[in-house]
Amino acid sequence: QVHLVESGGGVVQPGMSPRLSCAASGFTFSDYAMHWVRQAPGKGLEWVAVIWYDGTKKYYADSVKGRFTISRDNSKNTLFLQMDSLRAEDTGLYYCARDPHYGDSAWEFDSWGQGTLVTVSS
C-alpha cells in the first residue's frame, strides 16, 4: 500500500529557505514520477512541480519557477522541495503525490500524502 509522509513545514519568515521532505513506502519509489501540489487555506489545489522517476526531468509552475527546486533521493525513497525566497502567497498545505504510471509522468496523481503546512509570516 502506497504511503507518503510529508515533513518540514512550519512557520517561516519571508525570505527563508525551508526544505520539505516526503518519505515514500509501499511501492518501488524509483519507478515513479512524483509531484508536489499545494493548497492555500480555504482555496483550491495548485500544482507546484514534478520530477521524473530518475530525476532527469523537472518541471515547475510559473508561480514557483526559479524559487523552488524539486529533487529526490531514490536510495532513501525520499522526495524533496527546496523553497527559496518565500512569499506570503506561498502559505499553504503542501502535498506530495505519486504519478500512477511506471516511468515518465502521466501528469496525474493516484496517491497523496497528508500534507505539511507552511505558513509564511513575519
Add this chain to the structure above:
Amino acid sequence: NFLLTQPHSVSESPGKTVTISCTRSSGSIASNYVHWYQQRPGTSPTFVIYEDNQRPSGVPDRFSGSIDSSSNSASLTISGLKTEDEADYYCQSFDSSNYVVFGGGTKLTVL
C-alpha cells in the same frame, strides 16, 4: 495555458443524481485526459475518475466521467447520492507545455 472552469457549488438530495461540469477555456477538451479528485473536509484528495472515464478500484460505480467535445467540457456524474459524497471535487488536466491545470473546485452539498 488554458483554464478549467467548474461551478463553485452544487447541491442535491440523497438518492438523486448530480453532474459537475469542467469547461476548458481553449484547446480541445479531448487533447489531454481529464481526471477528477474528491476531497472531503480535512482530508487529502483522492482519485475518483482518471483518464476521462476510468474508475479506480474501490470507487463505486455510482461515479462516472465523460467528455463532450461540443461543449468542450468534462463531466463528473454521481448517481444515488449519499451523504458521504459531500465533498469538494476538482477536475485536472495537462497543458502540453508541461504544466498541470486544476479546476477551481466544486463544493457538493448533499441535503
